[in-house]
Amino acid sequence: MSDHSRPLKFENREDREGPRILRRLPEGLEERPYQLFEVKPLSPIIGAEIVGLDLAKPVTPEVQAELNRALLEWKVLFFRNQPITSEQLLAFARQWGELEIHPFYINKHSKEIVQFARDKKQAGSENIWHTDVTFRANPAKACILRMIEVPPVGGDTLWADMGAAYDNLPDEIKERIDGLTALHDFTPSFSHLLSPEELAAKQAEFPPVEHPVVRTHPETRRKTLFVNPAFTTRIPGLEPEESEKLLQYLFRQAHIPEYQVRFHWEVNSVAFWDNRATQHYAVSDYYPHPRKAERVAIVGDRPF
Template sequence: MTETTIADQNTVRALRLPGYPIPVGPFTHLAAERERLAGLRWQHFDARPIGATVGAEISGIDLTTDLPPATIAEIRQALHDYKVLFFRNQPLSAYQHVAFARRFGELEIHPALGSNTGQPELVRFEKTAQVAGFENSWHHDVTWREQPSLGAILHAIEVPDIGGDTLFADMYAAYDGLDDETKAQIEHLDAVHDFTRAFGAFATEEQQAQMRAAHPSVTHPVVATHAATGRKHLYVNRIFTDRIAGLDADEGRDLIDRLCRAADAPEIQVRLKWEPDTVAFWDNRAVQHYAASDYWPQRRIVERASIVGPKPSR
């Protein structure tokens, strides 16, 4: 492959090799955001950016305490900037986990995933030799809801020595990296999100019908505008997005696949290696995440609190 100049960046950004699913090139459109994030400074904690445009490790803060409103406001702003925050050495009790999450809004109760902690707002993911992990697909959480979560806070209780990482992809950057023709094509499209695509995978037709009655399909924009930042981001995912409204099934599925592949580039991702008492707080609109299922039969126990968000809009 020949070298290219910065003047060629738009061509390079759109360059695809035959059979290769993601763009090839220097991803020069990430530079401005990378430099902006590198220059941010905070009053109540320190932040170290990890990915080019996504992810920061936060230090100098204790999440087990009753943090003052100014600190909570700064965490919220950091979340909007870095898209996902990582906190190490945070031995949260279930009560403290819920109390911290509530500082950012109303919490969800998940209808299908259970809690074993006595705190119904916490979803507990307990993977063992008998219960293997299967969350290894890129997704936003609960997009089958009319009001999907605006963010989630995950606390690691027990983690494998090797494996079990979580990856996050910047969906602003995924959208920004699309060519102008694709942006115009998807600007006014809506996608249908269905609870049963994941939770009904092994259900009978009768059970799926009951699920759909309890959780009807919902429609969200393919390109949403973040309620806090005003930035556009892709809002389709492989787990819950069922089809594109107004397109035939094959055309819609091809488009969903193409848009999801926009998040596959490592240049717009960050990877978290868990340790016990690590906390990850991600913006469920600005990022998708992927839980690597490479640790069986080791144990992995994490708990998640999710914050109710607004209905996605253009």
């Protein structure tokens, strides 16, 4: 383990010019063709459109296995022209495990579905880089978003490959964060939705949880940077000023375009992302036009 007492300088390292390590596959894994559908990459390392599948139909075990490989290799998959129902969305998601119930977004019609409806009375949100529900002891494994209504222009979503973000950290930063954990807390992002009594109850139910700053992906074994500005509040064991400087530096890694893919939504588009390997950002540039979507999430495991 590194010497965590050694001070570091953070001098715009992410702004350096020159090539970056852009590795799509985990080290040692070779490229293999896909047999059951077409994969159209939207960037060199993250994001691909899947062509040739109808998500309204049951997924065979063979297709599910190949889709899971595509998800691990591309981190976020996109499907267009999928006029599926909420029930079909749930059935597709259940192929990957038990579905999560979000503690703050309540849908009276279906407890597993989160509805996002932004209209003339409410501008869009989620325009902060984040990994979903990292305030949970077991954050979501993966999430699926289905777009129901889109604005005439804008409303894109970006995803960042946090394995690439880790790969490109300077060696001294990697040494510094080796073995560190960070606290994740829902309060900064969701307290405004709650009364003081509700907030106290939710804080008792979901106290701050520690996760490793660098997570090992449970399936690919790839190291990924696992802190985000929506929920990560501090690094225990560091002085507050150093913790804040280090976190702000690590947060900025998601901003680098080489690690990103940007998706332009259409009605009936679906995005399926690996929540263990990515962060995402919903661009809020379409107000006062409406944007409506629904999301499901698959229960994950404890980061290590």
